[in-house]
Amino acid sequence: MPSPVLYGATYSVYTRIVRLALAEKGVAYRLEEVDVFAPGGPPPAHLRRHPFGRIPAFEHGEVALYEAGAIARYVDEAFAGPPLQPDDAAGRARMAQIMSLLDAYTFRPMVYGLYVELIDRPARGQATDRAVVAQALPQTERCLAALADLMGAAPFLAGPRLTLADTHAAPMFALLRWPAPGAALLARFAPLLAWWRAMAARPAMIATRFPGEPAEGCDS
Ligand SMILES: N[C@@H](CCC(=O)N[C@@H](CS)C(=O)NCC(=O)O)C(=O)O
Known part of the structure; x- marks a missing residue:
């Protein structure tokens, strides 16, 4: 079986989610850059891989997938390496709950509401929309409170060891x-901050930093 191919971009949160799962499993893969924000829109070849024109998409032999959570689960189950899902049903459900919470409630305020408005738009010479930021702050706070509550005293988001919940959250x-x-x-x-610092120090996170991403703490 050939090595998997991941179609995505180094700036993309959802591409990085899959890259982290691949790196934590120790799977060699090829990243093929696709710019879905190109002026003409996603390339036609990519629309055949992903009918919604998003990244990432993934191919491994005959297996072709899109949607980062599904790809990450496939990577965990199809390859050797440390398991990235809990052994028990309750643990796997908790992991899936956190991944869903991140997709449904967290990504938009955290990434578009804060990062894009406060870092990305000014870097492009565009004005920050303060109303968007003002709305995103309490929405993000609510997400952090929910994650901290679900995490409890565990070092990782869904329990005692690294799971796909952690690799889904860390790029955000x-x-x-x-x-x-x-x-x-x-x-x-505080527990989420400690979790983030431990995640940021993992080799998989350092190897997949976003372009221009500032290093965390003392690892620079
Ligand atoms: N539900 C998708 C979300 C993927 C997604 O939104 N990717 C972003 C980049 S991080 C994208 O392709 N954005 C292009 C656009 O919004 O047109 C997944 O889980 O893979």
């Missing part, structure tokens, strides 16, 4: 702590 947190208001919000949740 990398963008959250980039603008100062995001970092300040995260600092109010």
